[in-house]
Amino acid sequence: MSNVLIINAHHHYPFSEGKLNGALVQMSEELITAKGHEVRTVKIDDEWNVEQELENHKWADIVLLQSPVNWMGVPWTFKKYMDEVYTAGMGGDLCVGDGRSEAEPKKNYGAGGTLTGKKYLLSLTFNAPEEAFNDKDEYLFQGKGVDDLFFPMHMNFRFFGMEPLETFVCYDVMKNADAEGDFKRFADHIEKIF
Template identity: 65%
Template sequence: MSTTSLGNVLIINAHQYYPFSEGKLNAALVDKAVTLLEGKGYNTRVVTMAEKYDVDEQLAHHQWANFVILQSPINWMGVPWSFKKYMDEVYTAGMGGALCAGDGRVAEEPKKNYGTGGTLADVKYMMSLTFNAPEESFNDNEEFFDGKSVDDLMFPMHMNFKFFGMTPMETFASFDVMKNADVENDFKRFEAHINKHF
């Protein structure tokens, strides 16, 4: 009996190890995603910043994928430095056509169509993020983020994926993971999120 795959999912574990942040939650969410998605009939590949990587192989992973899940802690309002290094190395190498054909502009109209050169128009992406910040610090004008949402904070990452022509899926977030973690509930919400979108 042959089974047909529902698609290919590249999962990127962007966690950077620190003694105070060992990455257990991000790793557990990656494992949970693999189990859930493979159980549904998807193929998965996992890339972690903790391991050495080959740039060409990483470009091939992105071209193979129908979906990309970025599993990342948020450090100092953005992705960890090791994933930024990955982007600088892998995504820059992808400018020659693997991820995008330049920035989309042409010599005849150099001021128009910036960011439209992406070659991954059939690929969707989902961010799954872990925050030290409590959920209540977002979407409230009286709190730290001045009424901004998680997706507002992650605008640069959304633009990076858009640059490759990718389409966003709903972002998932775990909050207050260092001081008031509710991992059991996070796992339940994550499973529901995966089931909703895959």
């Protein structure tokens, strides 16, 4: 059985209380523990401790990042978490520097990860409709997909030596929500992975 760290990256705003991301986190906890896995959850809007979060990442076999997409990325509060926790982890907890050596200063940037063999899952909620992606005729994303948009986040986890699991997405959650359909697809996604 696996150890699973679930990160709820939602940041509360009056127009976005975090109910959908909270429900997906709760579903994750219930579905994953029902299969016999151990789960730890951190909510970015609550207090967290850098040392405990480093320990959580070392403990976890899988990190599940549950996040809304704010301005084409993660909320600023999760970026703060990354800046503090991930920077503190560069001394060997998450990676050994940036992977380069003095003998080869121009090679192997990003190859110093110490979390090899571990995996991560991005679970994202978008206001954008699914049809906005992967279609070169669509205005904003010009044929790019969700994983293209989240390439920097994938690179952050790769920096630690982690491998991706298939990204899960809820689309159009503010103007044309299908929470029931999203929950069913999410349960199927968790079942497939775990």
